[in-house]
Amino acid sequence: MIIAIDFGGTNIKIGLVDEGKMLAQTHLPSYSERGLRARLVVVEQEIYTLLQRQNAALPGCSGIGIATPGIVDTTRRTILSINNKYADAVGFDFEKWAQETFALPLLIENDARAALLGEVHYGIARGAKDAVLLTFGTGIGTSAMMNGQVIRGKHFQAGILGGHFSTDINGNVCNCGNKGCLEAQAGHWALSYAVKRHPDYLHSELSKLGILGYGDIIHAAHNKDVAGIDVLDELVAHWSAGIVNMIHAYDPEIVILSGGLMKSQQFLLAALYDNVNRMSWTPWGEVEIAVASDPDASVLLGLSSLFDSTDNGSVH
Ligand SMILES: [Zn+2]
Incomplete structure (x- = not known):
């Protein structure tokens, strides 16, 4: 059994996982703009509560797996760079924290890579050897697996920067x-x-709302709101281009889509599928597009698979 922790932008999810089975799971708000170190004390308490609920104890655990956004050095087990969220987590010694707090070994991975591992080992893409994942949440996270190996690259950033492939050279300046x-x-x-x-x-129903979510735009388009329809068309074009970029870069057999946006999958999948298959250069056929089976669980399950694998980033 391992303890798996997913530091998301909105929630921190914690699970006890044994050989791909979720034994117990909980979550707490992340308040990621306030940093990560302050939340660790609460995370520690939640872990003990979860163990108690499961009638388990630390000696029954073989390790701690952590997933975070950003560029993660899986060898030195630290975060190299992160965009906005958890700013104080860069350089934090997670291995020392796990050792001193729980006397357990630690593995750390980028959250989109962990999600991909979860989907390939236990989810919608079970058995796939060549796969990419895009997760549409607060940001857009991506990851890629080629020949059965999740790719990390020389500086741990291979596959995870698909959200930072440009889809408009005249577009907005990005944080990156x-x-x-x-x-x-x-x-x-x-x-x-x-x-x-x-x-x-100014005539749009969207002008009356505060902070907008994907669901607001889709709802407005559905209500025949002119701005809603046009903006959704533009968004779908960008999302499609983003998926095509991942296909052209990594040659997958399956594209996995995940994140909050997929709550509206019934309004989007047909358009995305049409665009992607029209625009991608795949003379061998069509790439399968699938929605993640259980996005909340796949990151935690993916972390557990790292402990069963020699490909866990501990040797670079
Ligand atoms: Zn960018």
Whole structure:
């Protein structure tokens, strides 16, 4: 059994996982803008509560797995760079924390990579050897597996920067330094800019809302709101281009879509599928597009698979 922790932008999810089975799970608000170190004390308490609930104890655990956004050095078990969230987590010694607090070994991975591992080992893409994942949440996270190996690259950033492939060279300046990144054009935080630029904005039902979510745009488009329809068309075009970029970069047999946006999958999948198969250069056939089976669980299950594998980043 391992303890798995997923530091998401909105929630911190904690699970006890044994050989791909979720034994117990809990979550707490992350308050990620306030940093990570302050939340660790609460995380520690939650872990003990979870163990108690499961009539288990620390000696029954073989390790702790952590998933976070950002660029993660899986060898030195630290975070190299992170965009906005958990700013104080960069450079934090997670291995020392796990050793001193629980006397357990620790593995750490980027959250989109952990999600992909979960989907490939236990979820919708079970058995796939070549797969990419895009998760549409606050930001847009991606990851890639080639020939059965999750790819990390020389500086641990291979596969995970699909949200920062540009889909518009004249587009918005992104936090990462690039221009027109998929995330800057069509990520959650870009929605308000996209709507406010529309000439019909003041007549739109969207002008009456505060912070906009994907669901608001889809709802407005469904209500035949002119700004809603146009902005959704633009978003779908960017999301499609983002998926095609991942296909052209990593040659997958399956594309897994995940994140909050997939709550509206019934309004989006047909359009995404049509665009992607029209735009991608895949002379061998069509890439399968699937929605993650259980996004809440896949990151935690993926972390557990790291402990069963020699490909866990501990040897670079
Ligand atoms: Zn960017």
